[in-house]
Amino acid sequence: MKIISTLFGLACFFATTLAAAQTTEANIKKLIEPRLGKGAQVQSVLKTPYSGLYEVQIDGDVIYTDVNARYLFIGRVVDAQSYRDFTKERVEAITKVKFSDLPLDQAIKIVKGNGKRVIAVFEDPNCMYCKRFHKSLEDVDNITIYSFQYNILSPDSIEKSRNVWCSSNPAKAWSEVMSDGKAPPAAAAGCVAPHEKVLALGQKLKITGTPTIFFADGTRIPGAIDAKGLEQKLSTVK
Structure with a gap:
């Protein structure tokens, strides 16, 4: 009976503690939203082990506050x-996607070598950093690239992407646009590219810039990386 009583007491304690934590976090959320x-x-809102700070998740990003939501701490928590960058780890965790859920039929597929390694890239034909990334890909083999044409930079991005999508060989045309600046012929009337669907997808995934690279484990890297950086990242992906 004594053991049962002790276990019951512990259960009550943890339930009370959990309820108090949930109340505090709900209160912080209520206080901080109008101030943002x-x-x-x-x-x-989650309590962290870092000096009494609370983690606040907003649109795929993380900031910190105190228990009274009076002060905001905008930056990274690093050991x-x-x-070790704890903030980076948390952002990667909350922005992960399930790679198999991406509508790959709305992307241009480019295969190099055996194509066993896989990435998806949201990019714009007028994006200089995207073109720099494509140059880096010339030094990377055995990879499949799914390029989502995320047209957000210029009014003519949609037309350029549509011309590529509607060409006889979209993979070749896209590579030529991004690596060599060679534009494909104008698309035939009536050919429809998935621009609006990709745009809606990118907004849902909270992609705010190009390129944004997704890996098979669901993690992402915003911005261009060089071949060495890409190889290092790919080596960590299971």
Whole structure:
């Protein structure tokens, strides 16, 4: 009976503690949203082990606050001894996607070598950093690239992407546009590219810039990386 009583007491303690934590987090959410400006939506509030700070998730990003939501801490929490970036890890975790859920039929497929390694890239034909990334891909083999034409930079991005999509060989045409600046012929009337679907997908995934690279494990890298950086990242993907 004593053991049962002890276990019951522990259960009550943990239930009370959990309820108190949930109340605190709900209160912080209520307090902080109006202070973040019109339209700001807090996805969640979690207590961290870092000096009493609370993690606030907003649109795929992370900031920190105190228990009274009076102060905001905008930046990264890094272990001073190991230099482990806890903020980066959390952002990667909350922005992960299920790669198999991406509508790959709306992307241009480019296969190099055996194509065993896989990435998906959201990019714009007028994006200089995207073109730089394609130059880097020339030094990477045995990879399949799914290029989503995420036209957000210029009014003529849609037309350029449509011409590529509607060409006889979209993979070749896209590579020529991004690596050599060679534009394909104008698309035939009536050919429809998945521009609006990709745009909606990118907005859903909270992609704010190009290129944004997704890996098979669901993690992403915003911005261009060189061949060495890509190889290093691919080597960590299971």
